[in-house]
Structures are given as C-alpha cells and as structure tokens.
Amino acid sequence: MSSSSEKGDFISIVERDQSGIITAEYRQQGNQNIVQVHQVVQSNSLQPQAISHIQNIINIFLPAGYPKSVTDDYLDGDLAVGFEDSNASTTAAVLLKIVQDSIGRVATILFAHRLGSSLEPECKRFRFAADIFNDSALIVDCLSPVFPKPLRVVLLSTAGTLRALCGVAGGGSKAQLSVHFSKWGNVAELNAKDSSQETVISLMGMLMRADQTLRVKAGSLVISSVTSKTATWASMLFLIAVHLWTNYRAVKAVTMVTLNRQRANSVMSTFAETGVMLTPKDVARQERIFERDGVLRWCDGAVVGWGVIGTKLSSIVARKSASGSLSLAEVAKACPTEQYMLWFGDKLRDIRVCICLENGCTPAGQFRAWMHGLLSAKLLSDRRSQAVTESDALRALVDAKRQLDGIFEEFLEKAAEAGWDTGDPQLETSSSYRYERTKLQQKDL
Numbered sequence: 001m002s003s004s005s006e007k008g009d010f011i012s013i014v015e016r017d018q019s020g021i022i023t024a025e026y027r028q029q030g031n032q033n034i035v036q037v038h039q040v041v042q043s044n045s046l047q048p049q050a051i052s053h054i055q056n057i058i059n060i061f062l063p064a065g066y067p068k069s070v071t072d073d074y075l076d077g078d079l080a081v082g083f084e085d086s087n088a089s090t091t092a093a094v095l096l097k098i099v100q101d102s103i104g105r106v107a108t109i110l111f112a113h114r115l116g117s118s119l120e121p122e123c124k125r126f127r128f129a130a131d132i133f134n135d136s137a138l139i140v141d142c143l144s145p146v147f148p149k150p151l152r153v154v155l156l157s158t159a160g161t162l163r164a165l166c167g168v169a170g171g172g173s174k175a176q177l178s179v180h181f182s183k184w185g186n187v188a189e190l191n192a193k194d195s196s197q198e199t200v201i202s203l204m205g206m207l208m209r210a211d212q213t214l215r216v217k218a219g220s221l222v223i224s225s226v227t228s229k230t231a232t233w234a235s236m237l238f239l240i241a242v243h244l245w246t247n248y249r250a251v252k253a254v255t256m257v258t259l260n261r262q263r264a265n266s267v268m269s270t271f272a273e274t275g276v277m278l279t280p281k282d283v284a285r286q287e288r289i290f291e292r293d294g295v296l297r298w299c300d301g302a303v304v305g306w307g308v309i310g311t312k313l314s315s316i317v318a319r320k321s322a323s324g325s326l327s328l329a330e331v332a333k334a335c336p337t338e339q340y341m342l343w344f345g346d347k348l349r350d351i352r353v354c355i356c357l358e359n360g361c362t363p364a365g366q367f368r369a370w371m372h373g374l375l376s377a378k379l380l381s382d383r384r385s386q387a388v389t390e391s392d393a394l395r396a397l398v399d400a401k402r403q404l405d406g407i408f409e410e411f412l413e414k415a416a417e418a419g420w421d422t423g424d425p426q427l428e429t430s431s432s433y434r435y436e437r438t439k440l441q442q443k444d445l
Helices: 048-061 074-082 094-118 123-146 149-181 187-207 217-224 229-253 261-274 280-286 314-321 363-381 390-418
Strands: 009-017 022-029 035-037 258-260 295-297 303-309 340-344 352-358 421-426 433-441
Touching: 094 149, 123 149, 123 229, 149 187, 258 261, 261 280, 261 295, 261 363, 261 390, 295 363, 303 363, 314 352, 340 363, 340 390, 352 363, 363 390, 363 421, 390 421
Parallel strands: 258 421, 303 352, 352 433
Antiparallel strands: 009 022, 009 433, 022 035, 295 303, 340 352
16 A cells, blocks of 8 residues: 555544544545544433434533633622623513513523623623613504504513613623723723712602602703604614714724724724734724624725635535545645635635634634635635636635735734734634544544
C-alpha cells in the first residue's frame, strides 16, 4: 500500500460542540467520497435517540457550552434564583391570568434558548428591542377591551409574550452593557445604582398620576385635560414615541469597544480599502441598531454577501458535496495553515460565506477568518454580473488570503491602538462548533 496522501492516507476531521462533545466525524481517502461517522452514546438503559432528545431539551435551559462555559457554582446559584417569582400585574380573571402567564413563561424559555447567545454581541439591538416589546405590549393591552372575549384572550396572551421577550432581551443586554460601563469591575454597584435611578423615575411617574382619594394637584392637572378617548390615545402614543426616541438616542450614544459582526465589517472593510483605522466612536456614529443578521457590508454601505462563523462542518461538506466534486483537501487549500476552513453556500451568486473554526482557534484567528470571508465576498460580488463558478470562488479565497497576509498583522496592531478590544471577538451569535484536523493511515480504519 502506498504511503502517499492520495492513495494510503486518510483525512479525518472531528467536529465538537462548545462543550467539547464530538458531534460528527468526516473521513476521506484522496478524492473518494466523504464518509460521515456519527458518534453514538452507548447506554444500557436509554436508546441513543432518546438520549439525544433529552440532551436537546436540557440544552434549552442551560447556557451554550455548559458546563465548560460557566463556573462550578453556577447550577447551585441558578437554582436558588430560579425559584424566585416576579409578581406580575393582577387581573380579574384568574384563568386568563394563568393562561397569559403560562404563555409568557414558555416564550421566555424559547426566546432565551433561540437568541441567548446573540444577546452579548448584539446587546445594543436587543436593549432597544426590549423597549419596543414593552411598549407594544402596552398598546395591545389598551386595544384588548375593544375586541370580543375570545380575541381578547389572544391579545392579552400576546401582550404577555411581548413582556416576556422584553424581560429576556432587556435583562441579557443590560448585563452586557453593565460590563461595558464598568471600568473598575464594579458591575454589582452599577446594577444597584441603575435600579435606584429607575425607582426615582417610577416615583416621578406616580406623582404625575391622579390619585382619586388624595387628589394630587399635579396629577389632577394632567388627567383633567385628558378626558376623551382620542386625547387619551394621542397622549399615550406621544409618550411612547418620546420614550422610544430617547431610548434610541441613548443606545446610539453607547460606544462599544468589542467587535461584533457589524462593527468588524465596518472597521475591516475601511482598513482594507483606505488603510485608515476607525475608532470606536467613529463606528458608533454610523452603526445601525437593527442590522440584517449575518450581512457582510462594505465600507461604502454596499452588501457584498452574507456570513456565518462557528458553524457546523456539514454546512461546508453537505453543500459542496451536491456537486459531487468535493475534496476536504480542496476546501482547505485556500487556507492550509489557518485555524479555520471557509467555503460558500449552494448558490455562489448569493455569496453566503460559511466559516468553520478549528478547535483552539484564537481570538486573532476568529478575526482573521471573518476578514478573509469579507474580502472573499467582496471579490465575488464584483463578478455578480457574470456566471460565478467554483473555480472562481476558490480563486477569490486564494486572492483574498494573499491580501489578508499583507495587512492583517498591521490591522490587529492599529485596532488595539485605536481602542478596540482584540482579545474578545463577538462574532458568533449562536451555539458554535469546532473541528480537529488529523490524518489516519488505512490500517487505522
């Protein structure tokens, strides 16, 4: 048997989730078809499929990467907090309250599971979204008496769901913003003082309401001028508009120093285009609060493609296997010494960049992977008027890597000097996966 990689050597890539558990293994000899080896958990009492379903349910309630992503005392502390009950607003119909609260709690669980990993990198978006959820719930509550009882139940349940989303989005984003504001590690004090500020604002609001017993003058003055339904709705919508506008300005004023996908697009494309390094304040002024998910946008505002990082290896293997010409070595050809593998989705004209990260990928490696994908998408987007082939895509990866090799070290150095935190990449917005690259001899199979 020949010892060359084309005949005798086998390439094996093992994929792991954030907990380090093997989720899949891909093997290939030379240019032959890829064989996917599924990892099966053995158990005497439960079938592997049952274990997988149970694990999926457990993952809904635990943070991504548990138990490695949290401290050893997380579970004990979380159980203690979990039994606390926030006193929701009472309602005359007990059954309606039960339905409303139950739907809200289910929405909380599902929302935290689906978008929990994106609350940190997209904290500005979700902080403002929490205000929209809360104000929308208020409007739905006010509209509910107009409709028949069956539809009223649906509207009140919708309002409960919106408040649940507000709680998850607001709580998660507030925690990240507190970490950002804290320079001395005084996160607990910041949260305590923030609660005090909210209490003062609530007290001011109470003083502006008309108390039917004490007849507070300030409250009477306000309520006496709002007597009709039209005036009530006009006042409420005006106050909601003011609330959203002020909160939008407040969120826009936050200057984050971490690089999420949108900020990385702006900083990297500007540096690649002009050699100028944008500061956090420069990016904050042009940052969009609601940016399209996964978009790759160039410094001139043009969308050059879409990207996802930390994805499963199957997103590359399965899509390229459809052509019947896949080789793992071919996929890695454009970046043989990198800590990632990169390829495009099914339709090359759509330019969907899929980035798989190697186990142990450093923060610099993640930034390099995203910049490589951005530069590759830019090169392909310039060819959208023509038919784009796989050879064109491979050439774009090679050309982008050549450009990347010439500017990336300088980019990292200048980014740190400009005030960016290059040690905390916030590019992944969902549960991520890692792979390991090895070579096996035929006798090892």
